Structure formats: structure tokens, C-alpha cells
Amino acid sequence: MNKSLQTDRTTVRRLPKRGSYERELVYSILDEALICHVGFVVDGKPVVIPTIHWREGDRLYLHGSAVSQMLRTLRGGVEACVTVTLLDGLVLARSAFHHSMNYRSAVIFGYAAEVTGEAKIRALHGLVEHVCRGRSASARPPNELELKQTLVLSLPIDEASAKVRTGPAVDEEEDYALPIWAGVLPLRVLPQEPIADDRLPDGITVPDYVRRYRR
Numbered sequence: 779m780n781k782s783l784q785t786d787r788t789t790v791r792r793l794p795k796r797g798s799y800e801r802e803l804v805y806s807i808l809d810e811a812l813i814c815h816v817g818f819v820v821d822g823k824p825v826v827i828p829t830i831h832w833r834e835g836d837r838l839y840l841h842g843s844a845v846s847q848m849l850r851t852l853r854g855g856v857e858a859c860v861t862v863t864l865l866d867g868l869v870l871a872r873s874a875f876h877h878s879m880n881y882r883s884a885v886i887f888g889y890a891a892e893v894t895g896e897a898k899i900r901a902l903h904g905l906v907e908h909v910c911r912g913r914s915a916s917a918r919p920p921n922e923l924e925l926k927q928t929l930v931l932s933l934p935i936d937e938a939s940a941k942v943r944t945g946p947a948v949d950e951e952e953d954y955a956l957p958i959w960a961g962v963l964p965l966r967v968l969p970q971e972p973i974a975d976d977r978l979p980d981g982i983t984v985p986d987y988v989r990r991y992r993r
Contacts, residue, residue, distance in 0.1 A: 788939035798940040807884040808833045817859040832908035838933045849929045852890040860886040868963040871947035872956050886938040890931035898930050912987030967993050
């Protein structure tokens with residue numbers, strides 16, 4: 779495992795002060811996010827696919843149908859660019875030009891490899907826990923047919939960067955006197971009231987890990 783995640787192509791050049799190559803920051807962004815976007819090239823044409831991801835140690839995992847074009851392409855040796863963004867707030871400035879967003883993002887480059895055998899089962903367990911911690915203890919694990927229908931890939935987190943914006947709007951000095959409200963509207967993912975499945979037998983209550991769900 780490389781100590782530094784920084785390479786020439788992960789180096790943040792636009793507003794470099796927002797860039798970071800610290801593993802713990804990159805990991806925290808990956809762990810909080812539920813969706814990533816996977817970019818790759820097929821027959822000379824770019825493709826970007828949204829999908830679920832999860833992390834264990836220094837590896838990022840992806841899964842899907844065994845016939846997925848994305849997974850089969852990556853398994854065949856095509857390099858991936860994986861991006862994740864967490865939106866933390868809208869930054870409303872006095873001028874239209876300086877409006878922005880507070881965010882945490884991560885970009886990872888690398889080649890994925892297929893995960894098989896017991897490692898595949900453990901990885902899929904990690905997927906369930908990433909989506910909803912505590913769920914794997916009560917959910918039925920995948921059977922042999924489901925395992926055959928599922929492809930799991932792992933991507934080493936060796937070449938990556940994070941980029942973060944925090945704080946208030948930054949306006950032109952002469953605009954601070956304008957009678958216009960400016961500030962930050964914080965945003966976050968908030969769970970709503972759970973909706974029970976229509977075919978749920980009587981007497982089954984909402985699990986604690988669902989009632990107290992937080993990212």
C-alpha cells in the first residue's frame with residue numbers, strides 16, 4: 779500500500795488549498811456516501827455509471843449483475859475513475875458569480891480485480907453493512923445461485939485525492955455593503971418514517987437500526 783495517495787493526475791490544481799491526499803479523509807468520504815460514479819472507456823467512448831460502493835481497508839468494492847457491462851469491462855483490465863461527492867450546503871453569495879456549494883469529494887483511479895470464494899461472501903456482507911449497519915445479522919445471506927449471478931470487484935485505493943469546501947460565501951469587497959441576504963443553507967441526508975412492506979407478517983416491528991438510521 780502506497781503511503782501517499784497523491785500522483786500527478788490526482789493533484790488538485792484548481793483551488794489546491796481545498797485538496798487533500800490523506801487516507802483518513804478519503805476513507806471518511808467513501809464511508810459516508812451511498813452512491814459513487816464509475817467512469818471508464820468502452821470502444822473509445824466514455825461511460826459513467828452510478829452504483830453502490832463500499833470500502834474495507836484500503837480497497838473499494840463494486841458489485842452488480844454478472845452480465846453488467848461496467849463490471850465485465852473493468853474485470854477485463856480497463857482502468858476506472860471512481861468519484862464520490864457529499865453535498866453539505868448551498869453557499870449563497872451576494873453576487874451570482876460567487877455562489878457555490880460546500881462539499882466533500884473524492885476521486886480514485888485504478889484497476890479492479892474480481893473477488894471470488896469466501897472473500898466474495900465477506901465482501902457482500904460488507905456491502906449490506908455499509909448501506910445499513912446491523913442489517914446483515916437479520917437478512918438472509920446470498921445462496922449459491924445468487925452468488926453466481928453477482929460479480930464483485932475490488933479496486934485498490936492507491937491513487938486518490940479529496941477536495942473539500944467549507945465556510946461562508948466569499949464576495950467582492952464592494953458587494954458586502956449590498957442589502958442582500960448571504961450565507962450558507964446546510965444540507966444533509968435525513969431518514970424519514972419507515973414504510974413497512976405490504977407482505978410483512980403481523981407482529982414484526984421496525985428494527986432499532988432502522989429507527990435510528992444515520993449516515
